[in-house]
Amino acid sequence: MTRRTLAALTVTVALLAGAHAYAVQPNEMLKDPALEARARALSEEIRCLVCQNQSIDDSNADLAHDLRVLVRDQIKQGKSDQQIRDFLVARYGEFVLLNPPMQTSTLLLWFGPLAVLVCGAIGLAVYFRSRARSVAGGDTLTADERARIARLLDERENAGQDDAGRDGDRRA
């Protein structure tokens, strides 16, 4: 490996490492590291309503900044994580939570994939069972059908004797 490649690689790695920087600014942070850690953890599950698929911890949007400060203010006031979540949900709606809570309106979201899996499993079971039955059960013809087959075979036999040359694959 040449020195030039090595240098390029080093720069690339350094840039990639820097790419996962957070939006939280030093002046927003709480002095107490334990409380700041709580604020960070909570911010990661609050949606930035401007960018929608980023958390307020990730987003540089102005509103995300406001909510980061609000979360920290409420932590300083001694509110629990759940109280802060409830505060935000009451104002911005459940959409503000990146982790959807389990409740009636989100049942489909939580159990939909499982329901699809179960339906698929039932479908497969029905299919295999009916196939197994038709193989194992063998003779499921009615007496009428059996009589008709016998008649058809008879006719074919008679026809075959008339021109055996053409009916080459006949097994009498």
Add this chain to the structure above:
Amino acid sequence: MKRALFLIPLLLFLGLAVYLGFGLTRDASVLPSTLIDKPAPDFDLPPLLSGVGGLKTADLKGQVSLVNVFASWCVPCRAEHPTWAKVTVEEKLPIYGINWKDKRETATAWLKEHGNPYARVGFDPDNKAGVEWGVYGAPETYVIDKHGRVRFKYVGPVFEETFEATILPLVKKLRGES
């Protein structure tokens, strides 16, 4: 019966197509407000302008009104602004402004330049009232009934056509309510 089974994948596909179609045509940037049919939140904002009052919860009782979140930095607010000048006069509909995350000087100059249709303007530079209202962008417009309850929220600029199609019928209905 056997033949009907072949229709199942088709039906599943149609179901999925309709479901995804709804998802794709819905505007994901418009979020429903949690305030609908609830009393306007508690807030009390100082006035932005001298001579025009500030805005607080109690101001919203007694008549059907609009609350409009605006800012001088907000381009769509500029676009919808002429609507308010028109409807306050034509429909005799009071509109209250929340000047959101703005600077006093620029906001004052903006209203001077484009006219002030607001009966009251609360100054909310640090999103205090904005959080209570669940504001996540400007402009936002709320329809308030006689009892000070929030009945409708519109996200984005309200042009005259938008006003006539979505807000005005509701205002008329709410005025008829006791």
